[in-house]
Amino acid sequence: MNKFRLALIAAVFSLTTTTAALAQAPLKIGYTSVEYVLSQMPESKQIESDLKAYSSQLEAQLKSKYSDYQTKAEAYQKGASTMTEVVRADKEKELTGLQGSIQEFQRSADQSLQQKQQTLLKPALDKLQKTIDVVAEENGYTYVLNSDGASPVLLHGPKDGDISDLVLKKMGITPGAAPAAKVATPAAAATPAVPAATKTKTKTKK
DSSP states (O other), rough: OOOOSSSSHHHHTTTOOOOOOOTOOOOHHHHOHHHHHHSTTTTHHHHHHOOOHHHHHHHHHHHHHHHHHHHHHHHHHHHGGGHHHHHHHHHHHHHHHHHHHHHHHHHHHHEEEEEEEEHHHHHHHHHHHHHHHHHHHHHHHHHHEOOOTTSOSSSSSOGGBBBBHHHHTTTTTOOTTTOOOOOOOOOOOOOOOHHHOOOOOOOOOO
């Protein structure tokens, strides 16, 4: 489930404008690394902790489902040869249903974790956006670009155009004081692969 590293942030902060009009002031462009600023914010540790805890809950549920499937699959394999056709067909149908349930849970868990990340990040992103707006207005920046992402908006810029530290100081954070640990979704739980939902064939006694 570790398929994204704040891609939503790159979109949210790709371009921030201030209230200054072009006709009233000379164009001044600044930029910031949203990932860097977020990593320095105290909220990042709590967000990471909450995401890991939520991921662990999903992992435990998935393992429980898989354990139930394994137990029933093993019982089926051991007793299939002595079962009647009706009972065997019923057991196979049950196992196929469990396979589908596990696969569906994996898909929904991935979506749920992404939604959880967005929910946890929103207050920090809102705070960051407001601070960027204030810093931009106070320092005369007409536009502020985000330098993060696989395809950064910013391709080149002078060091004095980087307002990241100004944003941190405005929030009362000393730049570089905290380790730059990126807020990212925890890796997917290490769970066994779910067998394909195919009918189990066994030999019956003649």
